[in-house]
Amino acid sequence: DFTNAFTAEAWIRVKQFNKNNEAIISKGDAWGIRREGTTDQISFYINGIGTVTGLTNVNDNQWHHIAAVFNGTQLRLY
Numbered sequence: 001d002f003t004n005a006f007t008a009e010a011w012i013r014v015k016q017f018n019k020n021n022e023a024i025i026s027k028g029d030a031w032g033i034r035r036e037g038t039t040d041q042i043s044f045y046i047n048g049i050g051t052v053t054g055l056t057n058v059n060d061n062q063w064h065h066i067a068a069v070f071n072g073t074q075l076r077l078y
Contacts (some may be wrong), residue, residue: 002078005070005071006051006070007069007070008033008068009065009066009067009068010065010074011065012024012045012064013062014060015062015066016023017040019035021034021035022034022050024037024042031044032045033068033074033077041058042054044075049070052077054066055078066078
């Protein structure tokens with residue numbers, strides 16, 4: 001159950017995505033930061049809470065800092 005706030009962060013450099021919804025950080029199906037479907041964007045999800053998706057193309061062979069924040073009620077992705 002996700003009732004407490006937490007933040008997960010990662011530095012990523014994508015040369016090429018290999019599969020749909022490819023995990024970057026995850027805890028099984030409970031929560032994760034991943035590639036959003038077949039797009040070049042990142043999403044943050046918590047099962048039973050929701051999903052937020054970024055607008056930035058991260059499939060560009062450049063470094064990106066990702067921070068996924070859950071404040072106990074809302075999801076944010078930076």
